[in-house]
Amino acid sequence: MRTGADILLEVLESEGVEYIFGNPGTTELPLIDALLRHENIHYILALQESSVVAIADGYAKASGKTGFINLHTASGLGHGMGNLINSRIMKTPLVVTVGQQDTRHYVRDPLLYDDIVSIGSPVVKWAQEVTSADQLPVLVRRAFHAASYPPAGPVLLSLPMNVMEELSDAGIQTASKVNYHTVAGSLDELAADLSQVTPGRIMIVAGDEVHSSGSTPEIVQLAEALGAHVYGSSWPLNLPFPTQHALWRGNMPTTASEIASIVNAYDAVFIIGGRSLITILYSEGDAIPGSCAVYQLSADMNELGRTYATRLSVMGDIKLSLKALLPLLQQRLVAGKLTHQRLLKTARAEREKEWQLQEERLAAERLRPAISPMVAAYEVIKAVPPGVTIVDEAIATARHVRRFISDTQHQRYYFMRGGGLGWGMPAAVGHSLGLGREPVVCLMGDGASLYSPQALWTAAHENLPVTFIVMNNLEYNVLKNFMKGQPGYSSTQLGRFIGMDLINPHIDFQSLGTAMGIRCCRITDAADIAEAVTRGLQSGKTNLIEIAISAD
DSSP states (O other), X not given: OEEHHHHHHHHHHHTTOOEXXXXXXXXXXXXXXXXXXXXXXXXXXXXXXXXXXXXXXXXXXXXXXXXXXXXXXXHHHHHHHHHHHXXXXXXXXXXXXXXXXXXXXXXXXXXXXXXXXHHHGGGSSOEEEOOSGGGHHHHHHHHHHHHHSSSOOEEEEEEEHHHHHOEEOOOOOOOOOOOOOOOOSOHHHHHHHHHTSOTTOEEEEEOHHHHHTTOHHHHHHHHHHHTXXXXXXXXXXXXXXXXXXXXXXXXXXXXHHHHHHHHTTOSEEEEESSOOOOOSSOOSSOSSOTTSEEEEEESOGXXXXXXXXXXXXXXXXXXXXXXXXXXXXXXXXXXXXXXXXXXXXXHHHHHHHHHHHHHHHHHHHHTSSSBOHHHHHHHHHHHSOTTOEEEEEOHHHHHHHHHHOOTTTGGGEEEOTTOOSSOHHHHHHHHHHHTTSOOEEEEEEHHHHTTSTTHHHHHHXXXXXXXXXXXXXXXXXXXXXHHHTOTTOHXXXXXXXXXXXXXXXXXXXXXXXXXXTXXXXXXXXXXXXXXXXXXXXXXXXXXXXXXXXXXO
């Protein structure tokens, strides 16, 4: 006979779980105690539940495994809810367990009791309460399965304290092997349609599934075969295409009118990998004009034909489906091969002109008295070696960072796709753990960094080589700039912006980092940035670099 907590840990061991991410309370004590009997599972302590969730999210993305979380009661679930929403949007596989009060005194409304399943259900794929230790093997296996199948995402189990203490002789079964990867149907029809589009008049929008499925090589082959420009998602998680490739055209904008201004130059758009045309602020009109033929490929059936009428949408694994599509398409494009080669040559000339203009602008930016976001981004990226993961939640510099990232860096770039602040710092901690404690660079805005600074302590506690870089412009710059663009706003007319400035007092990031046990430095000269980043990475320790940037 073993306790429910021991049975849970046995199942986790058989599922290959190496970390539990949590912040314990009284209801979690049976599990914490049982960990002493299962020392091959390491408990990662975070100081607040929002950080717990994002650390697990980063770990899952970096390792390719399902993250396992243990939160404390309904209140802890509430603290973690914002980053759970991020994980749902980013389709991160997570098993979220929440400690619950002893079922035997539910009727007396004990402290911290609430209906955990009802609270969590809106933001997870599936939620259930375990009512006996005998149920644990089946329900925990079911949770891992539900978190992983497309579309992946968080699932939730409520674990009452008495269930974790209950004795049982339940067998743990064995882990199931399930292959979710299928080849899409109707690929002959799709190849025929794509081959009929006039060369140069089709665009590809490559979404986040391209990265998660490891399909960048196939997207490159597809783009070159069609002579098609490739755009990334308007609010991306990753960079799905080599950033220096002649056919790469950057990320789509974030309003429907701006998206439409790009799409209008094409007769067809092939959207690969889920929801990619993400708008932030409302604008009149549709992002895709009715005259543009839409084609889709995604492993998530919920994304197909969801917003825009499509000529053909097919569901299947991105990599396997593109591998099957490419030979069918290439057979039909033999006659136009020279045309596509000319398109590629023209695209390369356009990119070279773009790079020249970028160099000229960078030179002009260097003449400014303060460090501009563009210069800060360039100096940081040039100091980050190929193969080092970059986790980015610095909105003021993100667009510049994505321009400067090289072909050898682009596949290790992660942005705040969920949109909720407070993901970046803890996600960087999780990425390092998921990569076997490799170095990670985390770019943060000064405002965003204050949503989960507790992650600094966890990084230091685990002795992780994470270099946190805070881009400090002393304000909520994105919000203020939007208001400045609205001539009818009183704020614009008066030059006063309520709740936008992080001054009086200024936030002392050096003291904040020191309080969390890490080495810090502050940079006010662009010439010092690269050296500081190099020094931070070479230290092999958790460190924080604050860069004072201008408010553009």
